[in-house]
Structure formats: structure tokens, C-alpha cells
Amino acid sequence: MIIGKRKPLAEIARMVEPFRKICILGCGTCAAVCLSGGEREAVETASALSILLQKKGKEVEITARTLLRQCEYEFIDEFAGTMPDCDVFLSLACGVGVQALTARLPQKIFLPGLNTTFMGYPLEQGVWTENCLGCGNCILDLTMGICPIARCAKSMLNGPCGGSQNGKCEINKDMDCAWHLIYERLANMGALDRMKAIQPPMDWSASHHGGPRTMIREDMRIGTGEQA
Ligand code: SF4
Numbered sequence: 001m002i003i004g005k006r007k008p009l010a011e012i013a014r015m016v017e018p019f020r021k022i023c024i025l026g027c028g029t030c031a032a033v034c035l036s037g038g039e040r041e042a043v044e045t046a047s048a049l050s051i052l053l054q055k056k057g058k059e060v061e062i063t064a065r066t067l068l069r070q071c072e073y074e075f076i077d078e079f080a081g082t083m084p085d086c087d088v089f090l091s092l093a094c095g096v097g098v099q100a101l102t103a104r105l106p107q108k109i110f111l112p113g114l115n116t117t118f119m120g121y122p123l124e125q126g127v128w129t130e131n132c133l134g135c136g137n138c139i140l141d142l143t144m145g146i147c148p149i150a151r152c153a154k155s156m157l158n159g160p161c162g163g164s165q166n167g168k169c170e171i172n173k174d175m176d177c178a179w180h181l182i183y184e185r186l187a188n189m190g191a192l193d194r195m196k197a198i199q200p201p202m203d204w205s206a207s208h209h210g211g212p213r214t215m216i217r218e219d220m221r222i223g224t225g226e227q228a
């Protein structure tokens with residue numbers, strides 16, 4: 001189960017700016033239950049994004065689809081057979097969902113539409129891997145769908161640390177170096193120049209480092225309803 005909140009439309013508009021054919025991907029399980037990224041939210045986001053981008057004079061084709069679960073390969077494979085021909089997919093699942101899609105369909109680009117707050121996905125019966133620490137400010141768009149915060153032992157925003165050997169982390173030789181994975185992913189996607197960008201220090205106040213968290217959705221409280 002995950003809890004998250006959809007990113008502000010302006011941020012989503014910035015992420016999808018280079019693309020024309022966009023698919024908003026809802027997730028029919030956790031994200032639907034927490035009213036952040038289910039079928040209804042995918043349709044609403046597609047509509048709102050379409051209006052916003054048209055106002056900016058951008059010609060786009062935006063569709064909305066929903067998978068029952070974006071965090072399990074079984075459902076991703078089902079989707080892969082019928083997926084629309086789009087330049088980019090904006091996932092309304094948690095960071096785990098974005099990364100599962102990226103791992104299973106590496107030729108496609110998946111952007112994070114939610115700021116995930118907290119969650120792993122099962123690799124096989126009884127084995128889960130932690131891919132998202134619910135930092136509250138998702139940057140998977142910068143790392144092409146591989147999280148350096150959860151998957152790098154030092155949570156480095158600017159990696160690698162220099163200690164990895166043969167693609168494995170210096171902290172645990174059984175663990176892939178997240179930054180090695182990010183480097184390979186960027187190289188495969190022709191986006192290696194992103195490795196040169198220096199990421200500024202992160203504001204951790206939205207993560208668990210800021211203390212115990214409560215998520216308040218003002219738009220769901222009685223008497224409100226405005227979305228950012
Ligand atoms: S950057 Fe990583 S830890 Fe933060 S929300 Fe995205 S996947 Fe989760």
C-alpha cells in the first residue's frame with residue numbers, strides 16, 4: 001500500500017514538455033484506494049493537462065489508461081500487449097510503480113506523476129525489494145526511473161561515489177550499484193549528459209527525516225476541493 005499525492009499540474013506540464021503523444025497511466029490498486037492515481041484521477045489529469053497545454057499553445061495528444069497494478073510484472077505484461085503508441089507515459093502510481101514499469105519496458109519512458117510518501121514490489125513469492133523511500137519529492141524524471149535515494153546505499157543525489165566494482169555497491173557486493181544502473185540506463189536512452197548535471201542539496205523536510213508525517217489532502221476535506 002502506498003500513499004501519495006499527484007504532482008502539481010505545472011510540474012507535470014514541465015516534465016512532459018518535450019513530448020507530443022502523452023499517456024496518463026492510472027494504477028487501479030493502492031493509488032486508486034488513496035484517491036491519488038486511479039482510473040478517475042487518470043482521466044481528470046489527462047483532461048486538466050490537455051487544457052493547460054492547449055492554453056500554452058502546445059499541440060498534444062493525451063490519452064488515459066489504467067492498469068490494475070503498476071507494481072507487478074503480470075499486469076505490466078498485459079498492458080504491454082495493448083499499450084498506446086505514445087512518446088511518454090506519466091504514471092500516477094507510486095515511485096515503485098514507475099520503477100517497475102521502467103524495468104519491464106526499458107524501451108519506454110515513464111515519468112512520475114505522484115509525489116510518493118511511503119512502500120516495495122514483489123520480485124517473487126516472499127521476496128520484496130525496496131525501491132522507494134517516500135522522499136516526498138520524486139526525482140525519477142532526472143534518473144530515468146531508477147531511484148538513487150532508495151537504491152544507493154548512501155542515497156547520493158550526485159553519484160556514483162567511486163566505490164562500486166563490477167556494477168556492485170561497495171557497501172554490499174550482492175547489491176547493484178544504483179548509480180551504475182542509472183549510468184547504464186542514461187547511456188541506453190542517449191541521455192548521458194544528465195550525469196553532468198549537479199543536483200543541489202535536497203529539501204528533506206518532506207521525507208521521513210522531517211519527523212512523523214501526516215498527509216492532509218485539503219482538496220478532499222469538506223468545504224474545499226481545489227486542485228493545484
Ligand atoms: S525519488 Fe525515489 S524515494 Fe523519492 S519518491 Fe521517487 S522513487 Fe521514491
Ligand code: SF4
Pocket residue numbers: 151152153154155156159160161162163164165168169170171176177178179180
Ligand atoms: S557503490 Fe553505488 S550504490 Fe553503493 S554507495 Fe556508491 S554510488 Fe551508492
